[in-house]
Amino acid sequence: MADELRTTLERVGDRFNLGEYEIEAYLAVLEHGELTASEIADGSEIPQPRVYDTVRSLSDRGLVELRESRPMKVVAVNPDDAFGDVQQSLDDLVSELEARYTAPARDTEAVSLVKSRSTILRYIEEIIESAEYEIVLSLTPELLRRFRDDLATAIDAGVSIDLLVTPGSRAPDPSSFDYLEVATVARARRGITTPVLAVADGNYSIYATQDALRDDRDRYGVIFNRSALGFLVSGFFGTVLWSTAETLAEDGKRRPFPRRYASIRRAVKDVRVFDGPFYASITGRDIESGDPVIVEGEIETTTFEETEEVASLRLETDDGTLEIGGLVASLEDVEAQEIILGRDGIPDREQFE
Numbered sequence: 563m564a565d566e567l568r569t570t571l572e573r574v575g576d577r578f579n580l581g582e583y584e585i586e587a588y589l590a591v592l593e594h595g596e597l598t599a600s601e602i603a604d605g606s607e608i609p610q611p612r613v614y615d616t617v618r619s620l621s622d623r624g625l626v627e628l629r630e631s632r633p634m635k636v637v638a639v640n641p642d643d644a645f646g647d648v649q650q651s652l653d654d655l656v657s658e659l660e661a662r663y664t665a666p667a668r669d670t671e672a673v674s675l676v677k678s679r680s681t682i683l684r685y686i687e688e689i690i691e692s693a694e695y696e697i698v699l700s701l702t703p704e705l706l707r708r709f710r711d712d713l714a715t716a717i718d719a720g721v722s723i724d725l726l727v728t729p730g731s732r733a734p735d736p737s738s739f740d741y742l743e744v745a746t747v748a749r750a751r752r753g754i755t756t757p758v759l760a761v762a763d764g765n766y767s768i769y770a771t772q773d774a775l776r777d778d779r780d781r782y783g784v785i786f787n788r789s790a791l792g793f794l795v796s797g798f799f800g801t802v803l804w805s806t807a808e809t810l811a812e813d814g815k816r817r818p819f820p821r822r823y824a825s826i827r828r829a830v831k832d833v834r835v836f837d838g839p840f841y842a843s844i845t846g847r848d849i850e851s852g853d854p855v856i857v858e859g860e861i862e863t864t865t866f867e868e869t870e871e872v873a874s875l876r877l878e879t880d881d882g883t884l885e886i887g888g889l890v891a892s893l894e895d896v897e898a899q900e901i902i903l904g905r906d907g908i909p910d911r912e913q914f915e
Contacts, residue, residue: 764824
């Protein structure tokens with residue numbers, strides 16, 4: 563089987579291993595159906611002394627026929643006939659390669675660097691698809707169109723999405739583009755310096771410069787593969803990018819409660835938008851001991867600055883009042899890692915497991 567696979571690879575590679583002159587000559591003959599060597603030389607940049615070697619190479623590959631006349635004529639072979647065996651070989655080759663393919667285990671590395679545009683795009687798609695309840699992302703208008711269906715699917719599944727489009731000058735006009743089909747809140751930010759990023763549920767994330775998406779080999783993307791370090795990307799998004807962008811569309815009231823949050827900023831903003839009491843079940847860590855905790859109770863007050871540099875809430879529990887902060891909190895009692903908000907009482911965590 564290995565020998566057959568190698569033979570197939572060699573056959574496919576040989577057929578497509580065409581040089582610049584061969585490609586130019588082949589396309590010229592295809593277009594006209596039949597040409598002499600002189601006509602090929604006159605209509606292309608192939609030097610006259612190289613024409614005969616070039617067309618004989620095409621003939622050896624079965625792409626043209628040579629009619630030994632005076633002058634010699636080069637006749638195109640129907641592409642269906644010329645490439646029919648290659649098409650079948652490719653189908654067989656792909657099947658054989660898929661059978662041998664072992665998917666790479668990317669979950670083992672918490673942080674990795676990628677430079678390929680296609681790899682960056684694949685990770686963005688994977689992050690969007692993996693989100694269970696929350697996505698924050700910054701996309702160019704071109705990437706927004708590319709991932710429109712993926713984002714719409716996430717919205718339909720109840721995922722909350724903060725979408726930043728940059729540069730804002732090229733963002734689709736809200737009158738012709740339905741942002742609420744792909745986002746809970748959409749904003750636009752001026753300039754081309756804004757990076758492309760995506761964060762799912764506060765931990766699985768990617769950060770890349772726009773230059774990296776143009777295949778600039780001196781630029782790269784950083785993947786935080788389901789790592790707690792993803793909060794760095796999320797925090798940068800909230801405090802630096804999101805707070806300096808202009809709103810295109812928003813509809814934060816259409817998602818039902820209870821709601822789950824990775825970001826305390828988003829949770830606090832929702833509490834401040836809606837009237838009436840709120841209750842919370844919060845998973846996190848005790849600031850002093852570092853022990854994991856689950857605290858539950860009614861929210862008394864919230865603290866929030868429009869720059870999003872400060873966001874916290876005060877929770878009345880059975881054991882007293884606690885101050886709740888976000889990731890790497892130091893001034894509060896508890897570092898919140900996941901927040902569930904309810905309106906009619908303390909939310910049932912099992913609903914989200």
